[in-house]
Amino acid sequence: METIVSDSMVQNTNQVEGRAVPEKTLGEIQVDNPRMTARNVNVFYGEKQAIDNISLDIGMSQVISFIGPSGCGKSTFLRCLNRMNDTIDICKVDGEIKIDHQNIYDPAIDVVSLRARVGMVFQKPNPFPKSIFDNIAYGPRIHGLAASKVELDQIVESSLQRAGLWEEVKDRLDQPGTGLSGGQQQRLCIARAIAVSPEVILMDEPCSALDPIATAKVEELIHELREQYTIVIVTHSMQQAARISDRTAYFHLGKLVEVGDTKQVFTNPKHELTQDYITGRFG
Amino acid sequence: MTDRTYQRLDPQQAAERVKASINLRKRKETRFLWLGKTAVAIALGFLVLLFAGILSKGIPGLFQYYVTLDVQLDARQLDPSGQLTVESIAGGDFDGAILTSLYEALGNPEGRKAKREARRLISSGSSQRLMSYVLDNPEQLESMVSIQFAVDDDVDTFLRGLISRETPEADRRISDQLIGYIDALEAEGRISYEISDYLFFGSASRDAEMAGIRGALVGSILTLLVCIVIAFPLGVATAVYLEEMAPKNRFTEIIEININNLAAVPSVVFGIMGLAIFIVAFGMPRSIPLVGGVVLALMTLPTIIISSRAAIRAVPPSIRDAALGVGASKMQTIMHHVLPLAMPGMLTGTIIGMAQALGETAPLLMIGMVAFIVDVPAGVTDPGTVLPVQIFMWADFAERMFVQKTSAAIIVLLAFLISMNAAAILLRKKLERRW
Amino acid sequence: MNDLNDDFFRHISSEFNEELEALRRSILEMGGLVEEQLRAALQFYSTQDSSLLSKTDEIEKKINAAEIDLDEQVETLIVRRQPIASDLRLVLAVSKIVRDLERMGDELEKVGSLSLECFMSGSDVGVTEIQQIAEQVAKMLNESLNAFARLDLDLAREIFQREREVDKVYQSALRALATFMIEDPRNIGRILNIVWIARSLERVGDHATNIAEYVIYLVQGVDVRHPAVNQNSFE
Numbered sequence: 046m047e048t049i050v051s052d053s054m055v056q057n058t059n060q061v062e063g064r065a066v067p068e069k070t071l072g073e074i075q076v077d078n079p080r081m082t083a084r085n086v087n088v089f090y091g092e093k094q095a096i097d098n099i100s101l102d103i104g105m106s107q108v109i110s111f112i113g114p115s116g117c118g119k120s121t122f123l124r125c126l127n128r129m130n131d132t133i134d135i136c137k138v139d140g141e142i143k144i145d146h147q148n149i150y151d152p153a154i155d156v157v158s159l160r161a162r163v164g165m166v167f168q169k170p171n172p173f174p175k176s177i178f179d180n181i182a183y184g185p186r187i188h189g190l191a192a193s194k195v196e197l198d199q200i201v202e203s204s205l206q207r208a209g210l211w212e213e214v215k216d217r218l219d220q221p222g223t224g225l226s227g228g229q230q231q232r233l234c235i236a237r238a239i240a241v242s243p244e245v246i247l248m249d250e251p252c253s254a255l256d257p258i259a260t261a262k263v264e265e266l267i268h269e270l271r272e273q274y275t276i277v278i279v280t281h282s283m284q285q286a287a288r289i290s291d292r293t294a295y296f297h298l299g300k301l302v303e304v305g306d307t308k309q310v311f312t313n314p315k316h317e318l319t320q321d322y323i324t325g326r327f328g
Numbered sequence: 329m330t331d332r333t334y335q336r337l338d339p340q341q342a343a344e345r346v347k348a349s350i351n352l353r354k355r356k357e358t359r360f361l362w363l364g365k366t367a368v369a370i371a372l373g374f375l376v377l378l379f380a381g382i383l384s385k386g387i388p389g390l391f392q393y394y395v396t397l398d399v400q401l402d403a404r405q406l407d408p409s410g411q412l413t414v415e416s417i418a419g420g421d422f423d424g425a426i427l428t429s430l431y432e433a434l435g436n437p438e439g440r441k442a443k444r445e446a447r448r449l450i451s452s453g454s455s456q457r458l459m460s461y462v463l464d465n466p467e468q469l470e471s472m473v474s475i476q477f478a479v480d481d482d483v484d485t486f487l488r489g490l491i492s493r494e495t496p497e498a499d500r501r502i503s504d505q506l507i508g509y510i511d512a513l514e515a516e517g518r519i520s521y522e523i524s525d526y527l528f529f530g531s532a533s534r535d536a537e538m539a540g541i542r543g544a545l546v547g548s549i550l551t552l553l554v555c556i557v558i559a560f561p562l563g564v565a566t567a568v569y570l571e572e573m574a575p576k577n578r579f580t581e582i583i584e585i586n587i588n589n590l591a592a593v594p595s596v597v598f599g600i601m602g603l604a605i606f607i608v609a610f611g612m613p614r615s616i617p618l619v620g621g622v623v624l625a626l627m628t629l630p631t632i633i634i635s636s637r638a639a640i641r642a643v644p645p646s647i648r649d650a651a652l653g654v655g656a657s658k659m660q661t662i663m664h665h666v667l668p669l670a671m672p673g674m675l676t677g678t679i680i681g682m683a684q685a686l687g688e689t690a691p692l693l694m695i696g697m698v699a700f701i702v703d704v705p706a707g708v709t710d711p712g713t714v715l716p717v718q719i720f721m722w723a724d725f726a727e728r729m730f731v732q733k734t735s736a737a738i739i740v741l742l743a744f745l746i747s748m749n750a751a752a753i754l755l756r757k758k759l760e761r762r763w
Numbered sequence: 764m765n766d767l768n769d770d771f772f773r774h775i776s777s778e779f780n781e782e783l784e785a786l787r788r789s790i791l792e793m794g795g796l797v798e799e800q801l802r803a804a805l806q807f808y809s810t811q812d813s814s815l816l817s818k819t820d821e822i823e824k825k826i827n828a829a830e831i832d833l834d835e836q837v838e839t840l841i842v843r844r845q846p847i848a849s850d851l852r853l854v855l856a857v858s859k860i861v862r863d864l865e866r867m868g869d870e871l872e873k874v875g876s877l878s879l880e881c882f883m884s885g886s887d888v889g890v891t892e893i894q895q896i897a898e899q900v901a902k903m904l905n906e907s908l909n910a911f912a913r914l915d916l917d918l919a920r921e922i923f924q925r926e927r928e929v930d931k932v933y934q935s936a937l938r939a940l941a942t943f944m945i946e947d948p949r950n951i952g953r954i955l956n957i958v959w960i961a962r963s964l965e966r967v968g969d970h971a972t973n974i975a976e977y978v979i980y981l982v983q984g985v986d987v988r989h990p991a992v993n994q995n996s997f998e
Contacts, residue, residue, distance in 0.1 A: 132652060134576060157657050165653035171646040173665060183664070184654040234650070241655060261775035268778055287843045288776070311842045 066297055071315040072305035076104040076292075080245055080275040081126060081163075086140030088121055088130065095121045097299040099140075103245065108267060108276045110286035110307070113296035114322060119279045122296070123247050126277065127163040128156050144244070161188050164238035168250040170230035172222030172237070177214050180222040180233060181205065184241040200240055208236035209266050228259025235266060239274070246270070248278040252285065264289050283323050287311050295319045382738055389736030392524035392537065393484045394476040395450065395513060397429040401462065403469045412466050422455035426477070433518060434509050445505045449513075451478040453538040478526060479519070481536035481729040483510060487519065490728050527736055531702050532718065536729035539722070541737050543704045547617055547697075547712030548686060548744075554621020554708055555628060555685055560678055562625075563632030564667075567674075570633070571640045572662055591630035598627045599694025607695060614696035618708040623691050628681040635677025639670035672759035679752035683745050689716040715741050768914050771853065779844055783853065786836050787912075790857050793829040793864050794908040796822055800871040801901050801967070804878060808894045813883060819875035826868035833861045852984060856977040860911065863970040867904070870963040870970075877960050881953055888943055888950065889957040892936035896961055899929045900968045907974035914982050922975040929968045936961050 079102035088096035096118045103109055103126075111119035121130070128149060130136045142149050149159055161184070173180050181201045184190075191197035201218070205211040210232045214225070222233055231251055238246055248267075252260040267276060267289050280286050286293050287307060294304040295318070303310065303319045314320045321327045337345070403410065406420035430446060431437060437446055454477040461475060462468070478484075482501045485491050487510070497504055513519050530540025566587075574580045602623035606612045612619050643666050651661040692698075697713045698721065705712030713721075715737065722734040771787075772780040800822050803815045837858045840846060846854050882890060903925050910918040937958065944954045976988050986993060 127653070129649070129652065132648075157655050159655075160653060161655035164655075165649075167646065167649060167653070169646060171644075171650040173647065173650060174669065183651075183656075187654075187656055187660055187664075237650075237654060258775070265776050265778075268776065284845050287845070288779075308839055308842060312838060 066300050066318065067302060067316060070100070070301045071303040071319075072310070074100055074102060074301075074304060076102045076107075078105050079103055080105040081142065081144045083122075083125070083143075084141045086122070086125060086138065086142060088118070088125060089137045090133075091135045095299055096125070099299075099301045101294060101301060101304060103275060103277055104292065105275055106271060106273070107291040108271050108278060108289055109292040109294060109304075110290035111277070111279045111294050111296060112281075112283055112286050112322070114327075116298075117296040118299040119294075119296045120249055123249055123277060123279050126245070126247055127160050127165055129160075129165065131156060158188075161241045162243050163245045163247060164241065164243035166231070166234050166238055166246065166248045166251050169254050170227060170234050172225070172230050172233050174221060174223055176219045177205075177222045177225075177233065178218040181237050181240045184237060188241055190241065204236040204240040207239060207270070208232045209262065209269075210236055226259070228255050228262060231255060231259070231263055232266060235263070235270075239270070243274065245275045245277065248276065250279055250281060253281060260285075283311070295322065297322070382735060382742070385732065386735030386737075386739040388488065389732030389734070390523060390527060390739070391521055392526060393479045393487045394520050394522050395479050396474055396476050396518045396520065397426065397433055398472050398474050399425050399429045399458065400472050401425070401469045406458075406462055406469070412463070414463070417459055417462065420459075422458045426450065426454050426458060433516070434512060437509075442505065445503060446509060448480055448506060449483055449509055451480050451537045452535060453533075454478065476520065476522070478537045481727050484537055485728040486510065487521075488732075524733075524736075527733060531704055532700060532713070532721075533702070534725075536725070536727040536733065539730070539733055541715060541718060541740060543701055544713050544715045544718035544737075545740075546704050547620075547701075548714040548716075550617035550705060550708050550712065551620040551624060551692075551714055552682060552686060554618055555624040556678070556682060558622060558625035559628045559632055559681070563629050563678070564636055564674055566629075567633050567636030567640055568662060568667070571637050572658070572666070587630050587633055591634060594690075595627055595688050596690040596694065598623050599691030601626075602691060602695045613709070613711070615698075615701070615711045615713070616709050617705060617712050619695050620692050620697055620714065621708065623695060624685040624688060627688070627691060628685050631681040631684070632674075632678050635680070636670070636674045639673025639677065640666060642673060643669045672756050675759075676752045676756045679748055679755070683748040683752075686745060686748065687716055687741065689714075689720055692717055693720075715744075771849065782836075782840055782844070783850070786833070786840065786854070786857055789829065789833050789836060790860055790864075791908065791912055793826060793833065793861065794904075794911075796826050796829065797864050797867045797871065798901070798904055798908070800826075800868065800875065801897070801904060804871065804874055805894070805897050805901060807878060808882070808890055808897060811882065813879060816875045816879050819872055823868055823872045826865060830861055830865045833857065837861075849981075852981045856911075856981040859977050860974050863973045867967045867970045870966050874960050874963045874967075877956050877963075881956050881960065889940055889954060892932075892939050893957060893960055893964070895932050896929065896936055896964045899925060899932055900964050900971070903929065903968050903971040907971040907978070910975055910978045911981075914978065916979065916982055919975040919978045922972060926968060926972045929965065933961060933965045 081103040082101075083103075084100045086096055086099045087094065099118075099122060111123060113119050124130045125138055125142060126149075130138055138150070144159070144162065147154060173183065175183070178201055181204050182191075182197055185197060185200050191200055202211060202215075205214060210229060213229065214233075222230065225233060231254075235246075235251075252263050255263065264285065267278070270276060271291075278286075278290065290307050292304060293307045293310045295302045295310070295314075295316075297318055303314060303316045305315070310319065311323060314323065402425065405425055406422060407417055408419055409416040427443075427447065430450060431443070434446055437443055457477060458475065461473075465473075479487070482491070483506070486502050486507070491500060491502055493507065510519070524540075526538050526540045528540060529542050530538050531543040533539045570580065570584065574583075602619060606619050606622065607614055647665050647669065648661055651665045652658075656664065692714055697717050700721075701711050701713050703710070719734055719737045719741065722730050722737065771783055774780050800819060803818060803822075807813070807815045837854055840854050844850070878893075903922055906918050906922050906925070909915065910922065940954050940958055940961070944951050973988075976986075979985060979987050
């Protein structure tokens with residue numbers, strides 16, 4: 046029987062590149078209407094280069110996930126987006142990162158206000174050893190976001206509600222935040238991040254310390270938050286990336302190998318390295 | 329080529345070998361355990377010995393012998409001008425009133441020698457006591473009152489049994505006649521053994537029965553206050569700067585090394601430095617708590633800095649990250665998050681440093697806090713002394729009673745130190761629970 | 764049985780629930796299209812109104828589009844949700860039902876075009892037999908879709924019963940049609956076509972039975988196909 050595969054179909058099959066890391070990122074780096082853009086970003090820890098010429102757009106009101114093997118630079122790149130790498134002395138960042146067309150390294154931008162616009166949730170839940178109320182209220186207080194105690198109460202309540210935590214803690218706002226369960230603590234940290242009304246929320250493996258149910262609740266929360274915030278999430282779990290993100294970016298040895306629509310990356314990745322990683326063909 | 333000399337053990341063989349080694353291991357562990365227990369027992373033994381010695385000598389020092397006399401308070405004799413003020417009383421004849429009642433109690437001895445002996449029974453500070461009594465209780469004038477007066481220190485020593493009747497009179501500080509008087513008073517029940525109010529409320533004195541630690545205690549407290557006020561903020565601020573804000577370069581390393589070394593410098597050196605700088609160069613007066621406090625502060629500073637740095641380092645970086653992530657500036661992160669969490673450790677280190685400073689003698693001797701100060705210092709610029717120095721001075725004096733009082737003062741000092749350390753431990757327990 | 768149905772939509776992730784709901788809706792819609800085709804044929808047999816069969820083409824196109832859409836939904840669900848347990852069985856079952864429905868669509872298209880040819884000439888020889896088969900098969904299709912929608916094992920059981928009925932009817936129809944052919948050899952061509960119609964209808968019944976088997980797999984996790992080689996049985 047003759048093969049009935051036509052020429053046009055052949056073009057659709059996977060053009061697999063060689064196994065070398067590509068010079069140019071495959072897939073679509075750019076999006077329409079990006080919230081943040083990064084161009085030609087290089088990061089060095091002393092002599093060692095951690096990020097090699099990465100350019101990427103972060104789309105507005107979308108979830109983009111960074112995946113890749115350990116040490117590939119995804120967390121480093123994430124921390125560039127809110128200049129957390131400034132706290133590490135030997136870390137040097139060059140390249141251009143913009144939020145709403147403003148360069149975040151511009152001396153006119155105060156890093157403190159940048160971090161109010163680009164919030165961060167960390168791998169291990171780290172609530173302040175203060176009361177639940179004070180945890181959420183701390184950010185608005187130092188940034189002067191509330192004009193009165195009433196407003197502050199409102200900010201706290203709405204943040205906790207949006208984080209899906211209000212019903213569980215509304216009767217014990219004065220109890221220490223560290224007394225909550227792991228999953229609740231992480232949602233508290235998310236509420237704390239959204240209390241300062243950021244535009245972007247960065248999440249560094251937020252569920253890796255949580256059990257499956259807590260993880261599912263946080264993922265559901267991320268799904269609800271995406272309408273209002275742009276979310277960038279670093280994750281070790283490809284299943285998680287497949288579940289919650291709109292776009293996926295695959296990092297390898299400090300380079301951005303491929304970025305694209307999540308479904309496309311996971312059903313038909315353009316680069317062999319991406320395919321090998323997500324199918325578990327190399328460690 | 330594979331080396332075939334290593335055979336993998338099967339679980340059976342391994343289990344047997346483990347079993348064989350168990351006895352040897354148990355023996356080693358038991359030996360080590362006993363070694364540890366013995367060491368602890370020896371240490372405890374020495375501690376018990378130390379405390380037994382101090383307590384056995386010191387507790388008697390907390391008490392003193394008093395003689396109760398009935399004194400007729402004659403207004404004309406005691407307050408000639410009748411105004412009941414300190415000045416007008418100064419002209420009164422208190423000694424006379426006391427001696428009168430003393431002679432009466434002794435059955436009116438005759439002859440100058442007898443009277444002189446009788447006078448030696450009672451403390452020379454008794455008139456002071458009577459004066460304060462009259463001032464406090466003016467309504468008692470013209471009546472007869474019973475007052476307790478301290479006995480003279482030699483009499484006190486005799487009453488404790490430290491001077492024996494068998495010693496020939498020439499070798500004794502107490503004459504037979506005096507002994508006779510003492511016996512007589514004892515028979516009447518006038519001699520009593522009470523807690524010494526002189527010890528706690530009296531000041532330095534050459535007379536052992538009147539000597540007290542009040543002045544030294546106040547001086548110690550004032551000195552410590554100066555020390556804390558200077559050392560704590562400076563120490564905390566330095567620790568914060570070195571840990572959080574100083575750039576990691578050669579210069580900072582040198583500072584750190586120097587601070588660590590300073591912690592090991594003998595305290596006498598600080599005293600010499602204090603003498604040279606504050607007293608000679610700046611011309612400040614000697615023997616004042618202010619200078620003493622500054623010297624002690626300099627001495628305690630390295631300890632505070634080192635323990636504060638450790639406390640700051642113990643604050644997990646995740647808290648700092650969280651604060652920075654929410655948009656706090658470096659200063660806000662330090663003030664709102666790091667310092668409160670490090671405070672228990674800092675306070676503990678400070679209190680321990682203070683307890684050390686409380687017991688320091690050498691540096692304070694160097695700046696002259698060895699002067700004989702009678703008045704209680706009212707402020708940091710008044711001359712004063714500190715408890716350890718007082719103890720040191722008393723240790724020099726000859727009278728036996730001073731031995732007791734010295735031990736008693738040592739007990740007070742130790743109690744002070746133990747309570748400060750206990751406070752440090754309690755504080756740490758209470759504050760550490762929070763996270 | 765209804766609790767299982769509710770359970771499918773109780774994931775913490777509301778998006779997952781929505782995706783499963785959409786999947787279920789899509790497959791039932793596709794089933795509805797197939798039912799529409801069969802209904803058109805049935806009505807034609809009773810009213811001889813040829814306009815009824817003109818829509819068959821359109822419906823066939825919709826069915827093919829639904830197959831592509833459903834396959835994509837299944838792929839997306841597997842990639843994104845990595846379903847396991849009952850979710851996995853649902854997705855696998857749906858992916859198989861899609862294929863059976865699409866085949867039914869193909870068979871019914873043949874039925875439609877052949878029916879137009881055979882029964883337009885006014886002759887109603889063989890109509891009754893075909894009608895009988897078609898009615899039974901329509902019931903089977905309806906029951907199988909309901910069994911899936913309600914996860915109703917009893918209904919699935921009934922479908923197996925009905926299959927045996929359809930078999931009997933089919934056999935007797937074949938005998939009747941054979942008689943017709945012998946009676947009037949001029950009709951052989953036409954009657955042969957009617958036999959193909961009967962066979963296609965019987966095939967649609969087979970596919971409905973398959974759907975019932977998938978429903979059992981979905982609900983009980985037991986594979987009851989091919990009893991000759993399969994240990995599992997459905998009591």
